[in-house]
Amino acid sequence: MKISELFSDVITEDLTYEYKAILNPDKPVKWAKTIVGYANGEGGIMFVGVSNDGEAFGIDLNEIDNTKNLIAKIIDRHIFPHTKVQYMMRSVDSNAERFVLAVKVNPANSVVRYREGDFNETVYIKGDGNTTPATPEDIISLSKRKYGVDNETSEVLYEESKWSEYIALCKEYRESSNVPTIKDLQNEEVISKDCYAKSGFLMFADNYEGDDSLICCRLWKGNTKTGTVLDSGRYKGSLVNGFRNALSFIERNTKTGWKKTESGGREEVRAYPKEAIREALVNAIAHRDYSISGTQIDVDIYCDRIEIVSPGSWLLPKDYAQYPVGSIPSIRRNSIIAACLDVANLMERGGTGFQTMIECYSGCEEKLQPVVSIYPGFLNLRLYDRLYEKIETNIYDELSGTKKRVLELLQAEGPKHVKELQAVTNYKSRSQFLREILNPLIESGVVYREGNIKSPKSLIVLNVDVAE
Structure with missing residues (x-):
């Protein structure tokens, strides 16, 4: 019997599934590293009683009990922090004497290690059909994904003069046009109780020079990337600088029309509503995955649309289209960066950014409505030109x-x-x-x-x- 006959969605070993005939108690690292790799990734299922070619021969109930006890012992003694697993059994014969044991490993909230002795720890990561020790670079990237790139307390004391661009942004968008107080920043955990800046807040500082804040903007002739680039800009430095420059780039490269009003005057009509563009950029900055090195936010302007692409997977359990309009749950990948934008009155806690964009396009036909496309590793937000x-x-x-x-x-x-x-x-x-x-x-x-x-x-x- 093939494993696919018991679990219809399991075709072969990959990033999510792995087969084990038995779990050897004498060499636990051979199979325990798979548990560690799944815990450090997106989780996965290890099937016991299945050969390498996917033949489900099963193990008996006594072997299943022994296997569960062995897994519990190894997790307790060698895997730190302890991972959470769940079990499921399915019979491979009509007499229900032999079973495939599915060991489901949940993703961990922190970096998981396999420990042998007091000073020998190894971090494992899951590949496509294999599990390998993580390199130092892998561990850094993994740590950023688990803990967040923006939530560490730095050794930089907050001084208003070092965040002048951010202060100006707050004055522009806060309803009272006032400067956030130290208490405001502490309440949002942007700075610590003793006024040290969190790593995410450093990205808003005037002297920030990290490459991870890069925003690339391009204006294309036509509606595809095969055309000529008519204008371009690469903006890095503080997130405030990138936000303002990207807004200016879009402003100078998009159209404005005019129409008569009932009173006989004229009313400005923008190809893209200002609020929709602002919300789209804010969401890209707040939710991009800053742990993926060598990436940036891309803003591409075509003759009929703008596409804003940010690196990072979709965090919600269901596809964007499966949520009713206006009911997308609020979930934050970068809590401190989002909090900084919230203090500046550029981001709502309720996750209303997409709803604001939709409201900006109220009255437009269906084909002009904003579109969110989700791909492995990045998210594409598309806004259509209302004048095109x-x-x-x-x-x-x-x-x-x-x-x-x-x-x-x-x-x-x-x-x-x-x-x-x-x-x-x-x-x-x-x-x-x-x-x-x-x-x-x-x-x-x-x-x-x-x-x-x-x-x-x-x-x-x-x-x-x-x-x-």
């Missing part, structure tokens, strides 16, 4: 190069005088510019004139409602 189809697809394809330049200026900088629009073209004659370029745009409804036609103060305004 109205302006780019329905209008631009039908216009000449000169008319496109006029619209691009209106999109980028808002309403303009006729003279300012003429300046971006090759037309020296105002009357010819009006006759061949501007008047056809006005007649088609792409733009409209605000003010008296004869007044030099009248403005030409882009009409983003033209495609509705």
Whole structure:
């Protein structure tokens, strides 16, 4: 009988499953390292009574009792901290005399070691079908994942002058525009009781120079990465610096339109709501996995969307789409970094960031709603350009190069005088510019004139409602 006949989702040995014929009490490290490796990872199941090729021959009840006792003894004497295991049995014969014993190992909250003697400890990590001793670099990375990269108390005393960028951020976004007090920071455990900064708070300091804060921004021509990069930026240093620079990059590389209001005035319409962009960046900074070296947050702007990709697995048990709108549970990978953003009034404890983004797109059709895509090791948040189809697809394809330049200026900088629009073209004659370029745009409804036609103060305004 194959193991897959007892456990339908078990096909072969991998990161989650491993087969053991028996557990040798004389050489416990041979199998106990698998328990340690699972505990240091995402957990897993070790099957006893199964051959290397997946044949489930089983062991009898007496052997099962002995196996359980052996596992308990080895965990108690050699595995620290002690791991938690659960057992499940399934019969391999019709008489229920022989069974496969499934030993489920739960992931540990700290780094687990196998101890032989008083001074010989080994940390094991699980590979695909094997378990190996961890290298020093593996142990550092594992420690960061288990304990969090941001929750260690440093030897740096908090001084307001060393966090001037963070203080300015707090003044900008806190409702009262006040500076957080030492008591505020201590209550959030951002600094210790004796005012030493936590490691996560150091990443907000003015002089922070770590590579793990890197944010890479790119503007692409077209809707894929095969196009030309029109603009780019690499921002590191303090998390405040990265946040502000990424916001500025998006601001200068996205469009703004204008529409008439019922009162006869005009209202600015952004391709991407400011609040949605801010929430997306804050969530990426707060929840990325800083223990994965050589990675960064990527911000890619395409002609129809922005994608913000951050390293780190999805922490919740169910897929994003399985949670009803507005009910995503709050869970924090980096408690101190999140607390720093919370103090600055940039992050809510209730996990309402995604809900805020959705509310920003209320009234937009389904295909424009924000999308969260979850992949092994990273998360992709996609925001769609609310002006793309109205302006780019329905209008631009039908216009000449000169008319496109006029619209691009209106999109980028808002309403303009006729003279300012003429300046971006090759037309020296105002009357010819009006006759061949501007008047056809006005007649088609792409733009409209605000003010008296004869007044030099009248403005030409882009009409983003033209495609509705």
